[in-house]
Amino acid sequence: MVARGFGIIDSRIRTVSRIYGFLRSRRLAVWLIVLFIIYVAIGSIVPQGDPGSSAVSTWVAGHPILAAIAIPLGLNHAYSTPFFLLLLAVLMLSTGACAWERTRRVWLRTRRDVASTKRVADRLRDKPTFVIPVEKLGASDVASAFKSLRMRTTPGDEITEARSGRLGTLGSPIFHWSLVLLFLFVGLGQLTRSEGLMGVVSGSSKPDVEASYGVLTTGPLHGAMSGRLIAVTGIERSFSANGLTQGPTPFIELRDADGTLLKADYAYSNHPLRYRSTFIHMNADGLAAVVSVGSAGSMGQSEVLIDYAAESPTGVQPTMVAFSNAQGVPIADVVFDLPPSAENTVAVAVRYAPVGGLTGPDAREVVLTPGGSVALSGDVVLRIDRLTSYARLSVVDDWSVAYIYISFGLALLGLMLALFVSPRTLWVTRVETESGAALHVLVRHARGDAAFPTRTENAFRASVDSEGA
Amino acid sequence: MTATVEILLMWATVTAYALSAALFVVSIIFKQDTISRIALGMTCAGVIPHVAAIVGRWVRIGHGPYIGFYEVVSSYALIGVVIFIALALARKPFRAFGVALMPMAFLALGGAMLASKTEVAITPNLASYWLVVHVAFAKLSYGSFITATGLAIVHILRLSRREVKGDGFFASLTPESLDDLTAKFVSAGFVFLGIMIAAGAIWANEAWGRYWAWDPIETWSLVSWLVYAVVLHLRRTMGWVGKRFAWITIAALPVLLFALIGVVIVYESIHGAYLLIGG
Secondary structure: OHHHHHHHHHHHHHHHHHHHHHHOOHHHHHHHHHHHHHHHHHHOOOOOOOOOOHHHHHHHHHOHHHHHHHOOOOHHHHHHOHHHHHHHHHHHHHHHHHHHHHHHHHHHHHHHHHOOHHHHHHHHHHOOOEEEEOOOOOHHHHHHHHHHOOOEEEOOOOEEEEEEOOOHHHHHHHHHHHHHHHHHHHHHHHHHOEEEEEEEEOOEEEEOOHHHOOEEEEOOOOOOOOOOEEEEEEEEEEEEEOOEEEEEEEEEEEEOOOOOEEEEEEOEOOEOEEEOOEEEEEEEEEEEEEEEEEEOOEEEEEEEEEOOOOOOOOOOOOOEEEEEOOOOOEEEEEEEEOOOOOOOOOOEEEEEEOOOOOOOOOOEEEEEOOOOEEEEEOOEEEEEEEEEEEEEEEEEEOOHHHHHHHHHHHHHHHHHHHHHOOOEEEEEEEEEEOOEEEEEEEEEEOOOOOOHHHHHHHHHHHHHHHHHO | OOHHHHHHHHHHHHHHHHHHHHHHHHHHHHOOHHHHHHHHHHHHHHHHHHHHHHHHHHHHHOOOOOOOHHHHHHHHHHHHHHHHHHHHHHOHHHHHHHHHHHHHHHHHHHHHHHOOOOOOOOOHHHOOHHHHHHHHHHHHHHHHHHHHHHHHHHHHHHHHOOOOOOOHHHOOOOHHHHHHHHHHHHHHHHHHHHHHHHHHHHHHHHHHOOOOOOOHHHHHHHHHHHHHHHHHHHHHHHOOOOHHHHHHHHHHHHHHHHHHHHHHHHOOOOOHHHHHOOO
């Protein structure tokens, strides 16, 4: 029973060891990167989006043969397909295994260095990297050779040791661990972030809740929206910053649900309002109408946002609004639009009809200025109270951004250490033989500096020659 | 500096680079050290009007050379040539590198001269310090990779003449030193390209609220970075040194050039404006 239990454990250890061996393989790493390159290059050919979106449908119409392959494969959502996510997961595991392997090696090397004095002495005597016969060589000559190689020396009783670039050994582990962190933060960030567009009328506010957004994308693990209030106190039409006119610029206030001011600032290009993990960018501006609808004595007020450009993202309420009477029975559909004449900037075009009749013969159209009204049905009246503008704000909640920057920064630091700081060690001793004295030199260096042994030999020979001269 | 003076300076540069390229080829064919010296002098003579034209335009229009094919490619050519001059002055044998780089610089600059030279004012979206970092490191990385490719070409030429003795300045240019230097430039380019991508991501987050959107040029910058990651991986962990390393370094360049020029022509991208404005 016990033996069988150990057998199962052994078998599991072997399996884990095999998987680890597979994942840490350098060949696997290279092939995974190549596969990633090929996949994202193919993915870049296909516009990303739903098949119904204008970019994808235009591409499908222009490339029917390619589209017949790409769309069924889901390449219009190339960077969220199960295959791509699996590829990323394996790449992350492979990077993690490589990071672990490299860390283990650095650790083993450090331990070996501590306990290697005798082995170094043996190798120096029996198998040095090179030998320089010398008649007479003082410690100062060795020191000058080390100096020319820019190495720090530690003189010993018999062996002189010199090292440089010790930090270089940490480069590769730091790089690979940072990449693992980068994968993790990007992945977790995508799972928990939210990003949406909301239109806020100048002089009013909206809470950060799902209903306030025209478009909202949330990760599957995103919790509840913050509920904070996002207020646009005003929109300056010609705001200047950094010596440039920024165009319509909203002044935004971010308040806690209890009204406490958290942050207030202008939002313009390259200058979002930022509070902890929340970024609020100015996306666009548009015309807004504050309207009242109802019968005499029971008018209800609401805000209608009008997108200027039809092709721009719908970050606002639809411009078609269904109005109901006091009993809640739908009575009319109304479309609010820009006035037909561009010069008439203080008016709004209103197209209205009984429910479902906007495209039929009963549809009517009027241009209303503030204070103007139109009877929608019976005694129900639509009145334009005022025309103003709104700011379409991009609101992003993503805690991972700072951690992604830090991970990538660390990865670059590790990369620089690995690529440009080559760890080098030299051991030198004087050996007396029957044929005379000789300098035995043992060189150890990283792969990044293959010419180091030759350079070392040249430096020592130069020292000896200068001594001879 | 007026636009006319700038154009005249640029044509003077193109002429100098063309002559320099021709002289470097002649110096290699006829193994004439003197001709290579003249070619290097011609290169230096070409850099002076090149720098003057770029600085003059910068001062006149108020932003660095990063909007439009003309500005972008001209500045890349300048970085490549300046790196070459620095190498050639530091070590005489590296003059041989001119035979690979100067024709590339001449063709790039000639192509840039045929593109539109429309002057585009900086827009609020482009007014970011991160853009300056992004562009500066883009130029450094492209300059490094182009230099690495030039060195790899010279390395392969040198290997084909390994047995030839007294071969002009080729003789003192050992394949090992060329291999080492190529690797150093690939490494530097890789780090610079990484910083460029990071700065671009930070800028995108500041400008649009997202650090990565799989925009074609973002994707191809990542592809370029990963291609060079493979190149370095093959060298450092799988022992691809010498001729094999030189060949993969050369093979990687077209991917980089496609990311720079091809993507904005082939794809619709928010980045397209930087290269195609006025074109």
